[in-house]
Every structure is written in structure tokens, then in C-alpha cells.
Amino acid sequence: DDGMNRRTAARLATYERQYRSLANELSELGFIVAGSVASRPNTCGKQGCRCHGDPPQPHGPYWHWTAKVDGKTVNRRLTDREAELYQEWIANDRQLRDVIAKMREIAANATDLLLEQDLQQAERV
16 A cells, blocks of 8 residues: 555656646746737728729728627727737737646646545545
8 A cells, every 4th residue: 555655646746746837837928818819901981992992902901909808899900019919918828728727637637636545545544
């Protein structure tokens, strides 16, 4: 049984190291923003404009950020620099979600192991 406890302790230590490593990754992340950035052409309200011609020649393309805020879809037109920043922040948000998913998986493995160990100890009493 001592070999089992050592193996369990070694596995738990590995899970702990992996978990801490992922937590450190989170501390290195920059700002996060949800949503998406896309480049889209636009049409204007002027009837004689080329964007309403045949064939239409829309204006732009222009950068737009789209996200859900308080349950409503929000769109914001961006400059090239703002689009660059939003793309970085959105990538950070994706990385955050990926790291948290890995942390949950490791935590599930560790807690399963701890619960199994706890049950075995309770049965010995």
C-alpha cells in the first residue's frame, strides 16, 4: 500500500505542477476582450453614390468589432490600429479560455484521485 501512496502522491504532485504552470500562463496574459473583428464594405445613404450603382462599388472595407454586451449585439467601427489591438485582446481571451479548460481537466483528474484516496482511507478505518 505504501507504493500506492507514493504513486498517488507523485501523480498529485505532477497535477499540481501542471496546474501551477497553467496559472502562471494566465498571469502573463494581457487584456482580454470577447467578440470578433472583421473587415466589411459599407454602403451609404446618398442615392446617387457609386455604392448604389450597377454594379455596386461599396465604400471601405472598414474594420468592425462585434460582441454581445448585456445580451445585445454591439458593433463598433475601428481604425486600423484599433483593429490590431482588438485582435490581440481577442486572441488573449481565446488563450484564457483554453488555459482554463486545461486547468479544469487537470483539477478533475486531481480531485478524482484525492476522492479515491479519501475513500480508501475511510475503508481502512
